[in-house]
Amino acid sequence: GSKWSYIGPDGEKAWPKKYPFCGGVFQSPIDFHKDILQYDSNLLPLEFIGYNVPSTDQFTLINNGHSVKMYLSPAMSIRNLPFEYTASQLHLHWGNRNKSEGSEHTISGKHFAAELHIVHYNSEKYPDITAAMDKADGLAVLAVLLEIGPFNPSYEKIFRHFWNVKYKDQKVLVPGFNIQELLPDRLDEYYRYKGSLTTPPCYPSVLWTVFRKPVKISQEQLLALETAMYCTESDDPEPLEMVDNFRNVQEFHERLVFISFHE
Numbered sequence: 001g002s003k004w005s006y007i008g009p010d011g012e013k014a015w016p017k018k019y020p021f022c023g024g025v026f027q028s029p030i031d032f033h034k035d036i037l038q039y040d041s042n043l044l045p046l047e048f049i050g051y052n053v054p055s056t057d058q059f060t061l062i063n064n065g066h067s068v069k070m071y072l073s074p075a076m077s078i079r080n081l082p083f084e085y086t087a088s089q090l091h092l093h094w095g096n097r098n099k100s101e102g103s104e105h106t107i108s109g110k111h112f113a114a115e116l117h118i119v120h121y122n123s124e125k126y127p128d129i130t131a132a133m134d135k136a137d138g139l140a141v142l143a144v145l146l147e148i149g150p151f152n153p154s155y156e157k158i159f160r161h162f163w164n165v166k167y168k169d170q171k172v173l174v175p176g177f178n179i180q181e182l183l184p185d186r187l188d189e190y191y192r193y194k195g196s197l198t199t200p201p202c203y204p205s206v207l208w209t210v211f212r213k214p215v216k217i218s219q220e221q222l223l224a225l226e227t228a229m230y231c232t233e234s235d236d237p238e239p240l241e242m243v244d245n246f247r248n249v250q251e252f253h254e255r256l257v258f259i260s261f262h263e
């Protein structure tokens with residue numbers, strides 16, 4: 001089993017001991033700040049295929065002890081990237097009820113409340129995510145920064161199920177819906193860079209697309225995310241709250257982040 005965590009002796013400083021790539025190059029997440037950004041006019045809006053999943057389909061939502069992740073339909077894919085990438089799963093990163101600053105990427109040093117990741121693999125070159133996840137061109141992850149605002153009915157289609165996946169390895173079925181509803185309206189404005197998985201094994205295999213515009217969820221929805229789940233199994237005598245499951249930003253030497261928008 002994956003013996004790593006976000007706190008204590010198995011926390012992120014210890015990851016490289018068991019997972020050497022975590023101490024390697026091209027690590028994510030990073031801070032987006034002015035002097036590493038470069039406008040690139042070739043960065044087109046992403047095109048989503050099959051994201052509007054009928055409610056007759058069902059997604060499996062599971063607490064894997066590190067995050068809450070939802071398996072997606074293999075009919076979902078993205079075009080306008082160097083290859084066609086097929087959706088695998090989405091998951092979230094967040095803080096805690098006293099410090100709602102749990103995003104992984106930051107903008108000019110600012111954390112957002114939480115961050116949604118939609119993980120895809122290069123289905124043109126690799127048969128499945130396991131074959132793709134350690135290849136330089138293997139994965140593409142979309143990231144949405146979340147901040148406080150009005151109640152968000154689209155995110156609620158996932159959040160309403162958190163009470164059924166409170167403990168590690170619990171799962172529940174979520175009726176299909178249009179996953180594009182989880183994205184901001186400006187799909188043409190994003191940050192793009194080559195980075196890594198932000199959890200062990202930290203493979204430098206991810207083409208990151210972080211949308212510029214945050215999406216709003218309500219204070220109550222954020223509190224549910226921050227308080228509903230545990231890293232431990234339901235019968236564990238020492239329950240561990242699933243909070244602060246974000247990696248700190250990594251050094252970003254001599255590299256650029258390409259942006260599809262003008263400042």
Ligand SMILES: NS(=O)(=O)c1c(F)c(F)c(S(=O)(=O)CCO)c(N[C@H]2CCCc3ccccc32)c1F
Pocket residue numbers: 064066067069088089091117119129130133141196197198199200201
């Ligand atoms: N932030 S991140 O880098 O996007 C990111 C996570 F943060 C994250 F927690 C996960 S995990 O939930 O699978 C728990 C740890 O692997 C993943 N899984 C990916 C990569 C690892 C293997 C795998 C296999 C099938 C589907 C997805 C994935 C992940 F990519």
Ligand SMILES: [Zn+2]
Pocket residue numbers: 091092093117198
């Ligand atoms: Zn993630």
